[in-house]
Amino acid sequence: MEKSDGTASISHDSLLSALPNNVTESTPASAGQTIARSTKREDILQAAKHLFARSGYHFTGISDIIKRAGIARGTFYLYFKSKKAVFDELVEDVLFRVIDSAKPVIPGEPPDMDAVIRQVRINIAHALGALLSDRNLAKLLVSQAEGLDHDTENKLREFYGALTDWLAESLTEGQELGIVRPGNSRLMAIAAIGMLRGMIWAWAVGEEDIDIHEAVEELAAIAVEGILMRSRGGIQ
Amino acid sequence: MEKSDGTASISHDSLLSALPNNVTESTPASAGQTIARSTKREDILQAAKHLFARSGYHFTGISDIIKRAGIARGTFYLYFKSKKAVFDELVEDVLFRVIDSAKPVIPGEPPDMDAVIRQVRINIAHALGALLSDRNLAKLLVSQAEGLDHDTENKLREFYGALTDWLAESLTEGQELGIVRPGNSRLMAIAAIGMLRGMIWAWAVGEEDIDIHEAVEELAAIAVEGILMRSRGGIQ
Amino acid sequence: MEKSDGTASISHDSLLSALPNNVTESTPASAGQTIARSTKREDILQAAKHLFARSGYHFTGISDIIKRAGIARGTFYLYFKSKKAVFDELVEDVLFRVIDSAKPVIPGEPPDMDAVIRQVRINIAHALGALLSDRNLAKLLVSQAEGLDHDTENKLREFYGALTDWLAESLTEGQELGIVRPGNSRLMAIAAIGMLRGMIWAWAVGEEDIDIHEAVEELAAIAVEGILMRSRGGIQ
Amino acid sequence: MEKSDGTASISHDSLLSALPNNVTESTPASAGQTIARSTKREDILQAAKHLFARSGYHFTGISDIIKRAGIARGTFYLYFKSKKAVFDELVEDVLFRVIDSAKPVIPGEPPDMDAVIRQVRINIAHALGALLSDRNLAKLLVSQAEGLDHDTENKLREFYGALTDWLAESLTEGQELGIVRPGNSRLMAIAAIGMLRGMIWAWAVGEEDIDIHEAVEELAAIAVEGILMRSRGGIQ
DNA sequence: GATGAATGAGTGTTCATTCAT
DNA sequence: AATGAATGAACACTCATTCAT
Numbered sequence: 001m002e003k004s005d006g007t008a009s010i011s012h013d014s015l016l017s018a019l020p021n022n023v024t025e026s027t028p029a030s031a032g033q034t035i036a037r038s039t040k041r042e043d044i045l046q047a048a049k050h051l052f053a054r055s056g057y058h059f060t061g062i063s064d065i066i067k068r069a070g071i072a073r074g075t076f077y078l079y080f081k082s083k084k085a086v087f088d089e090l091v092e093d094v095l096f097r098v099i100d101s102a103k104p105v106i107p108g109e110p111p112d113m114d115a116v117i118r119q120v121r122i123n124i125a126h127a128l129g130a131l132l133s134d135r136n137l138a139k140l141l142v143s144q145a146e147g148l149d150h151d152t153e154n155k156l157r158e159f160y161g162a163l164t165d166w167l168a169e170s171l172t173e174g175q176e177l178g179i180v181r182p183g184n185s186r187l188m189a190i191a192a193i194g195m196l197r198g199m200i201w202a203w204a205v206g207e208e209d210i211d212i213h214e215a216v217e218e219l220a221a222i223a224v225e226g227i228l229m230r231s232r233g234g235i236q
Numbered sequence: 237m238e239k240s241d242g243t244a245s246i247s248h249d250s251l252l253s254a255l256p257n258n259v260t261e262s263t264p265a266s267a268g269q270t271i272a273r274s275t276k277r278e279d280i281l282q283a284a285k286h287l288f289a290r291s292g293y294h295f296t297g298i299s300d301i302i303k304r305a306g307i308a309r310g311t312f313y314l315y316f317k318s319k320k321a322v323f324d325e326l327v328e329d330v331l332f333r334v335i336d337s338a339k340p341v342i343p344g345e346p347p348d349m350d351a352v353i354r355q356v357r358i359n360i361a362h363a364l365g366a367l368l369s370d371r372n373l374a375k376l377l378v379s380q381a382e383g384l385d386h387d388t389e390n391k392l393r394e395f396y397g398a399l400t401d402w403l404a405e406s407l408t409e410g411q412e413l414g415i416v417r418p419g420n421s422r423l424m425a426i427a428a429i430g431m432l433r434g435m436i437w438a439w440a441v442g443e444e445d446i447d448i449h450e451a452v453e454e455l456a457a458i459a460v461e462g463i464l465m466r467s468r469g470g471i472q
Numbered sequence: 473m474e475k476s477d478g479t480a481s482i483s484h485d486s487l488l489s490a491l492p493n494n495v496t497e498s499t500p501a502s503a504g505q506t507i508a509r510s511t512k513r514e515d516i517l518q519a520a521k522h523l524f525a526r527s528g529y530h531f532t533g534i535s536d537i538i539k540r541a542g543i544a545r546g547t548f549y550l551y552f553k554s555k556k557a558v559f560d561e562l563v564e565d566v567l568f569r570v571i572d573s574a575k576p577v578i579p580g581e582p583p584d585m586d587a588v589i590r591q592v593r594i595n596i597a598h599a600l601g602a603l604l605s606d607r608n609l610a611k612l613l614v615s616q617a618e619g620l621d622h623d624t625e626n627k628l629r630e631f632y633g634a635l636t637d638w639l640a641e642s643l644t645e646g647q648e649l650g651i652v653r654p655g656n657s658r659l660m661a662i663a664a665i666g667m668l669r670g671m672i673w674a675w676a677v678g679e680e681d682i683d684i685h686e687a688v689e690e691l692a693a694i695a696v697e698g699i700l701m702r703s704r705g706g707i708q
Numbered sequence: 709m710e711k712s713d714g715t716a717s718i719s720h721d722s723l724l725s726a727l728p729n730n731v732t733e734s735t736p737a738s739a740g741q742t743i744a745r746s747t748k749r750e751d752i753l754q755a756a757k758h759l760f761a762r763s764g765y766h767f768t769g770i771s772d773i774i775k776r777a778g779i780a781r782g783t784f785y786l787y788f789k790s791k792k793a794v795f796d797e798l799v800e801d802v803l804f805r806v807i808d809s810a811k812p813v814i815p816g817e818p819p820d821m822d823a824v825i826r827q828v829r830i831n832i833a834h835a836l837g838a839l840l841s842d843r844n845l846a847k848l849l850v851s852q853a854e855g856l857d858h859d860t861e862n863k864l865r866e867f868y869g870a871l872t873d874w875l876a877e878s879l880t881e882g883q884e885l886g887i888v889r890p891g892n893s894r895l896m897a898i899a900a901i902g903m904l905r906g907m908i909w910a911w912a913v914g915e916e917d918i919d920i921h922e923a924v925e926e927l928a929a930i931a932v933e934g935i936l937m938r939s940r941g942g943i944q
Numbered sequence: 945g946a947t948g949a950a951t952g953a954g955t956g957t958t959c960a961t962t963c964a965t
Numbered sequence: 966a967a968t969g970a971a972t973g974a975a976c977a978c979t980c981a982t983t984c985a986t
Binding site: 533534535545546548549554555 | 954955956957958959
């Protein structure tokens with residue numbers, strides 16, 4: 001994406017299209033009332049999020065959700081058409097958070113490595129922060145959403161696909177600008193996203209005690225320097 | 237682990253302990269017969285693997301498995317005590333493959349960076365190869381095993397925990413030997429494993445067309461050099 | 473049991489303890505409503521009683537019960553947690569009826585043989601009447617409750633044990649008061665209870681056409697002339 | 709039954725007809741071999757008897773029986789056409805033993821009360837002895853055979869019916885001869901058989917510690933002083 | 945005769961969803 | 966809008982019986 005002012009940046013509009021329907025306005029009609037917006041819907045989402053994260057989708061029953069939300073059985077179906085619908089909304093919520101956190105990196109003219117690295121660091125911090133703010137949501141994404149059904153699998157596939165496309169494209173542009181190491185940018189993108197996911201997983205599921213600032217530093221360091229020491233020069 | 241000859245290496249015995257019982261010989265007794273090994277057990281495993289990978293554990297019924305394996309209902313329970321038992325065996329199978337592929341890296345005296353990198357590359361190739369040989373098995377590990385019961389979740393957690401411990405320890409030793417960049421070795425380990433998982437996931441679930449050799453090269457390159465270019469020097 | 477006024481009587485409190493929990497109020501909460509008591513629960517019990525008595529516990533399926541009760545499969549489990557639970561409630565019901573019918577015999581001072589016999593006859597009438605009012609319930613007690621699981625078997629064993637203990641004790645006291653023939657009172661108790669059971673069985677299972685009044689008379693006659701003391705004579 | 713010599717006695721031929729097929733020759737054909745008669749059939753019966761008595765018909769599987777009998781699955785069906793067939797044979801065995809033990813009481817001319825009582829006592833001893841010799845068989849009869857299926861229920865009904873008929877008839881004849889108290893002889897018969905059953909049940913199921921001689925004495929005492937005529941007196 | 949791998953009809957129970965009130 | 970009693974399709978698993986060897 002070549003901007004008119006000559007600087008290159010990667011918009012994240014394409015990422016948003018990965019979500020089936022726009023999540024921003026997921027509240028029910030409820031036209032008449034302006035204040036005291038139905039809190040029940042939110043109660044259900046909160047209860048379900050907690051339970052899905054703790055016990056998993058399949059082991060969480062409608063009974064559990066309504067008990068925790070403090071509503072009656074039938075009421076549940078007033079706000080959501082199915083158990084799956086609640087899950088879907090929660091998943092879309094996480095995905096949106098992550099997408100929303102991805103900001104284009106603008107190298108400047110001429111490319112200023114230091115600035116780039118700062119921006120990368122900020123991007124990583126945002127992506128991590130988006131998920132690490134809600135352990136249950138993170139858990140949902142990394143350990144419940146997968147392997148559920150074909151719909152969810154597809155949604156996830158699309159999401160990660162779009163994320164990978166976007167990052168790979170960004171890296172390719174970065175290579176052209178000389179700020180990204182030569183190589184298969186798509187594989188780099190996959191690896192980079194994998195690192196982030198690994199961090200989230202370790203924190204959410206593995207229950208590692210991860211300090212977000214340290215994690216951001218380390219990920220940025222790997223991005224810049226890799227893991228192994230170099231005697232001199234690069235890889236042979 | 238300091239070996240008597242001065243060279244350091246990391247055994248992977250600790251990794252093996254992550255598996256509840258040794259998987260290598262899980263076939264039933266059937267002592268007498270030497271030939272004509274019961275093919276039914278294998279049929280069931282194959283059928284279940286395919287279906288679990290395609291539709292998920294919960295959406296795969298015994299009916300589906302026996303239909304695909306071409307056996308009767310009761311026959312299934314002649315070979316496995318439950319649906320869960322089949323799944324467990326499949327999961328242990330993948331875990332064992334991965335564990336088996338992890339080989340210690342011996343830097344030599346004095347540390348020869350080139351040799352180290354070669355060995356790292358081999359390790360990556362093994363780990364990837366162990367899983368990329370069977371897409372369904374890979375899918376099982378990265379996307380189906382989670383969100384199941386707590387037992388399986390714990391097994392997986394333990395597995396990744398042991399893998400992380402092992403790699404983190406290796407990296408720490410590497411730092412002492414000056415072949416690994418300074419930094420939080422545990423976070424490095426998490427990130428490194430995340431990269432591998434990301435690769436697997438992209439191939440198994442995202443259905444990316446990944447060339448194993450290229451993937452190994454790129455991962456090794458990231459390990460050695462990171463992703464971003466460096467003006468000179470490391471991160472500021 | 474020696475009462476302070478010199479008269480002896482046998483309380484049947486010990487018998488009640490044979491029942492695991494008090495059966496009298498086994499209806500579900502449903503606090504608010506006063507009228508329109510859930511008839512479904514009763515429907516299920518009636519249907520199950522009929523079927524258990526006709527075909528036996530093991531040959532009666534949930535399908536049979538719900539078909540006869542005119543409800544759906546799931547509805548059954550709204551009122552009972554298992555097929556066994558229905559059976560248990562029915563059994564406890566019979567046991568309670570029998571226990572409830574046992575009233576202490578008070579000989580008076582000095583012992584009035586005629587009064588004693590009248591009371592014995594009343595006791596027999598109660599015990600028989602409690603069961604002969606419901607053929608299916610009777611059948612359950614004498615021919616279905618056995619051969620089930622150990623829990624039920626134990627409950628029954630305990631019940632008959634308590635009944636025997638109580639009667640044997642009563643007879644022993646009667647012997648001390650000179651209104652019961654000398655002899656092994658425990659064996660007498662077993663025989664007496666056996667007679668009653670035999671009567672019930674013949675009516676419920678053997679489908680004998682038994683007139684309750686005649687049966688009471690005959691049993692009383694045997695009791696009076698066989699167990700109770702006579703002016704002179706006895707076994708040679 | 710009026711015998712030609714003027715004495716009355718009750719044959720028990722009618723009782724034998726209660727058994728569907730004559731039990732005496734229940735061994736399989738196996739024509740050729742005279743010696744070394746197949747012990748397997750007996751092994752199965754023994755094993756089944758033990759298990760049925762211990763765990764009940766429904767909780768005893770073919771697997772249990774063959775394991776205990778030390779034979780293979782298929783072999784079982786070489787000797788019995790079904791699990792039920794084994795049970796039936798065992799039940800018929802008990803019934804036959806009881807029937808076999810019933811001997812006619814011959815009062816003599818003129819009726820000798822002492823002789824009659826002796827014979828009654830012997831009859832009771834035989835009936836009890838037939839069952840008390842094998843606790844498992846007794847248990848089968850009193851606690852497993854009932855409530856099984858309609859076939860068995862009918863067989864049992866017929867058996868007890870015939871037994872009752874026989875005893876009632878005997879009692880009626882006794883009344884005519886003046887050795888049995890007036891009254892409903894059928895109800896007397898039912899009560900008498902009930903006493904015996906009660907004794908057996910208490911011993912086999914209730915696990916009472918019953919001395920057979922004492923039991924015979926007590927039952928005889930009840931019979932003599934409750935059912936048989938006395939010089940003077942009777943029910944008031 | 946003896947075997948035991950294979951069978952499949954049958955079981956009790958669950959739970960997301962509906963709908964009359 | 967809110968309720969919760971009622972629903973019934975779907976499930977994993979059992980076990981008496983058969984039959985090719």
